[in-house]
Amino acid sequence: MDGMSDGSKPKLQIDDGNGVLKIRFPIGQNVFVTVGRFNGKAVLSVRQFYQAHPEQEDVWGAYSVPRRVLPGKKGIDLNPQQWQTIETVAGKVEVALQVVIEDKSFLKSDLQTKISSD
Template identity: 30%
Template sequence: MPKSKQVLSDSEDEEGTSSPPKGKKAKQSEEKSGGDSKFDSEGRLELSKNRFVSVRDFKGKVYVDIREFYEKDGKLLPGKKGISLNREQWLSLKDNIEDIDKQLKAMLEK
């Protein structure tokens, strides 16, 4: 797989060990406690049900990880579906948001 599309292991954290994310109930109680960050204590921002974004360090490199999770035994676990963007890719995406929005708007108007 090319380095530009490097994907983090589905179940490994920064140190390469398995650490399943907290369940939804714990996340909701954290959100109610306040604070400026929209990220939970696990460093995840919920995009939609079972889809999260996080900023992670993996093998000394920083990635923006967008991933689907699934529920098993009451716990949310990372799935295979997802993408990890390195800093360069993330900045390119950010720089092109307006053009992406224009394309999206054009497609929705059809």
């Protein structure tokens, strides 16, 4: 599972333990955005996953028994209000990211004006 198979289509996963629907969107190498419920509340998680026991030999064949992929420690859980806040500031974050990517030099006051506008 490389996480980039098709970023446009969500991978539906139903947790067998409690029958909770989780919708996963791959966004990178073993990194997924997951929308679901935790402790009865809606949550959006961005988390890196890892393969359990990748060093074990696959005695059943490469495709007959899929290796188990588990959520790792690296990630963040957001409630719906936090996600809405991210959506609100996304344009400003994009501007800041472009400044960093392009390694532009701005006076601090000019940068604050550029990010604050819109």
